[in-house]
Amino acid sequence: MAKGKVVFNEDRCKGCELCTTVCPNKILTLDTKKINKLGYHPATVTNPEECIGCALCARMCPDCVIEVYRE
Amino acid sequence: MKPVFTRPRSLADVTTHYCPGCTHGIIHRLIAEAIDELDIAERTIGVAPVGCSVLAYNYFNVDFQEAAHGRAPAVATGIKRALPDSVVFTYQGDGDLASIGTAEIVHAANRGEAITVIYVNNAIYGMTGGQMAPTTLAGQKTTTSPYGRDVKLCGYPIRMAELLSTLVAPRYIARVAVNSPAHVQQAKRAIKRAFEVQVNDRGFALVEVLSTCPTNWGLPPKKALEWLEENMIPYYPLGEFKVPKEAE
Numbered sequence: 001m002a003k004g005k006v007v008f009n010e011d012r013c014k015g016c017e018l019c020t021t022v023c024p025n026k027i028l029t030l031d032t033k034k035i036n037k038l039g040y041h042p043a044t045v046t047n048p049e050e051c052i053g054c055a056l057c058a059r060m061c062p063d064c065v066i067e068v069y070r071e
Numbered sequence: 072m073k074p075v076f077t078r079p080r081s082l083a084d085v086t087t088h089y090c091p092g093c094t095h096g097i098i099h100r101l102i103a104e105a106i107d108e109l110d111i112a113e114r115t116i117g118v119a120p121v122g123c124s125v126l127a128y129n130y131f132n133v134d135f136q137e138a139a140h141g142r143a144p145a146v147a148t149g150i151k152r153a154l155p156d157s158v159v160f161t162y163q164g165d166g167d168l169a170s171i172g173t174a175e176i177v178h179a180a181n182r183g184e185a186i187t188v189i190y191v192n193n194a195i196y197g198m199t200g201g202q203m204a205p206t207t208l209a210g211q212k213t214t215t216s217p218y219g220r221d222v223k224l225c226g227y228p229i230r231m232a233e234l235l236s237t238l239v240a241p242r243y244i245a246r247v248a249v250n251s252p253a254h255v256q257q258a259k260r261a262i263k264r265a266f267e268v269q270v271n272d273r274g275f276a277l278v279e280v281l282s283t284c285p286t287n288w289g290l291p292p293k294k295a296l297e298w299l300e301e302n303m304i305p306y307y308p309l310g311e312f313k314v315p316k317e318a319e
Contacts, residue, residue, distance in 0.1 A: 005072055016092030016285075016292040022252050040091065056252045058076040062096025063087060069072035 004053020005069040006045055012065045015040035019057035019066060025050045028057055079103035081112045081132050088126060092292020094249045094282045095123060098191060098262075099130050101255070102160070105263040106133065109270065115158045116150050118143040120172075122164035123197040141172020144179035147186040158269060160187040165206040166196045169231050176235070180275050183240030187265045188277040190231060193284040194303060201287030205229045208302055213287070228306060232279040236312035242274030244313040248281035248304060250296040261311070272315050281307055 006028075013036055020028040020043065031044040043065065045051060053070030078084065082103035089095045106112050115133040119125060121140035128135030138146040143161035151159045168176050168190050179186065195213055196202040203213040203220055206228050210219040220228075232246040243265055247258035258280055265276035281303050283295035290298055 004075075012086055014091035018092055018292055018296070021293050021296070038086070053075055055076040059252050059255050060097065062089065062092065062094055064078045064082060064096070064100055066076070067074065067078070068076040070075045071072060 002049045002051050003071050004051040005048070006051055006057065007067045007069070008043060008045075009065050009067075010034075010042040010044075011037040012063050013040060013042035014038060014063055015042065016062065017043070018060045018062065019043050022056045022060045024054060024056065025052065027051060079107045081106040081115075083130050083132050085129065087130055089123065090286045092283065092285045092295065093123070094193075095191065097249045097255060098189065098258070098280050098282065099127070101249075101259045101262050102162070102189060103131060104259060105266050106131075108263060109266055111158045111266070111270065114156060115160070116154070118147045118150070118159065118161040120161065120163040120167040121198075122167050124162055124164060124191065125198070127162050141167050141170070142175055143167065143172065144175040144184070144186065144188065147188075148179055148182070148184045151184060151186050158187070158266065159185075160189060160266070160269075162189045163191065164197065165190070165192040165194065165204050165231075166199075169205045169229050176231070177238075180235045180241045180277065181238050183242075183275050185269050185273040186275060187269045188275075189262065189265070190277055190279045191282045192231070192279055192303075192307065193282040194228070195284050195287045197284050197287055201284075206231075208306055211302075230307060232277065232307075232312050235277060240275060241277065241313055242272050242315050243268040243276035243311075244279075245277075245311040246279040246281065246307060246309050248299060248309055250281070250283065250299040254309075257309070268315060274315070279307070281309075
């Protein structure tokens with residue numbers, strides 16, 4: 001059971017990957033199958049069950065794309 | 072599930088024009104968080120600079136005034152003196168504050184104007200296309216120093232936080248970085264402190280924030296964070312250079 005949950009505002013993502021570098025469980029990646037409104041591959045979570053809700057990704061995101069929830 | 076991280080109220084819900092990975096966005100958010108936490112949004116007035124952050128007034132849900140290049144501290148002085156109960160902050164880059172606006176910042180600090188200055192140092196001119204700034208590191212390649220900055224010809228990169236901390240009047244001067252979650256947390260505390268100093272002590276406060284410019288440094292955003300850590304922090308040490316007396 002996941003302790004945390006991340007919600008992406010995908011159309012705001014510029015695909016800079018700062019969130020993917022700081023995720024302690026390395027469960028964030030760019031979704032290369034998708035292109036958002038700005039023309040970038042948006043960040044997504046590969047394995048949502050492993051999210052611990054630490055919010056490091058959200059704190060590094062320059063575009064306030066990520067909202068984080070925890071149990 | 073309870074929210075642990077959401078967009079601060081004072082940060083406008085819009086897409087910014089900044090390049091992917093540009094840390095202006097993080098710094099904007101930290102300012103908005105500080106404004107929310109101190110509950111001062113209704114009386115806050117920002118002063119926007121010239122540079123990449125020239126459109127900063129679009130990104131905050133507070134009142135804003137645009138200033139001529141480098142003159143934000145002078146404009147902020149006028150606003151603060153006319154409306155002493157307002158909370159006034161300037162948001163300036165290194166080309167704005169450390170180059171064309173050096174006179175304004177030095178004298179605003181020396182007069183001890185009760186304003187908060189957020190000074191974003193990314194060691195390059197961003198908006199105009201990556202020219203050498205006063206803060207460009209020795210040997211750093213830019214479009215106007217293609218062989219690296221030659222300190223014999225162009226002088227040494229200027230450390231504004233240290234320079235201003237030699238003045239008597241400023242109450243709070245610190246340098247922080249936003250290249251890692253830990254540094255972002257430190258930056259958050261320093262920025263909040265800089266607003267508190269204005270609100271409680273009515274003194275001048277400046278926070279220099281080391282920032283990245285992936286586009287003009289020619290690096291992917293992830294590598295730019297490492298470049299900042301390895302090259303900028305050794306020359307621009309982090310820390311608080313001046314704190315209010317009672318807190319010493």
